Amino acid sequence: MRIAYKLLLMLCLVFSISSYAQDTLPRTVTPVDSVYTPLRITNLNPYFTIHSDSTLTYNLEINKEETKYYWFLRNSPVGLRINKDDGLLTFKAEKSFFLSGKLKYDVEYKVNIGVQNLSDPKERVDTMFTMVFYNTDIITSKVKPSVN
DSSP states (O other): OHHHHHHHHHHHHHHHHHHHHHHHSOOOOOOOOOSOOOOOBSSOOSEEEEETTOEEEEEOOBSSOGGGEEEEEESOOTTEEEOTTTOEEEEEOOHHHHHTTSSOTTOOEEEEEEEEESSOTTSEEEEEEEEEEEOOSOOOOSOOOOOO
16 A cells, blocks of 8 residues: 555656646747737828829729738720739820710719738728819811801
8 A cells, every 4th residue: 555655655746747837838929919900091081183194103002011912904095004013103195095986074983992812812902093184285166257
């Protein structure tokens, strides 16, 4: 019985030491992002007014790493382009767009823009902005004055 008692005492001592050793080992804790930040376009201007002879270069930015995201346009007027990788919005107005009737002065064009995560299609932002084109050229009247 004395041997059984010593054996039991030794087992208890081994278990207590092993559990103590496990508790004192340094643990690597990976930080958990407890606050989820939604994807946002941080510098989008909601309204652009552009002269008919000018160009537009506007670099759109998001609040996350841009290399993992894809930019796209919907309902864009003729000549408006976006770089799918970095969100660079460019427009070069040509007189031929206005003369052919593809673009008109003083008309609000609603442009839908979006950015989407390449690995998670559920993480995306869709929004819109408005473009208006104006002209400062003097348009001569086609009506000829006459006296009766």
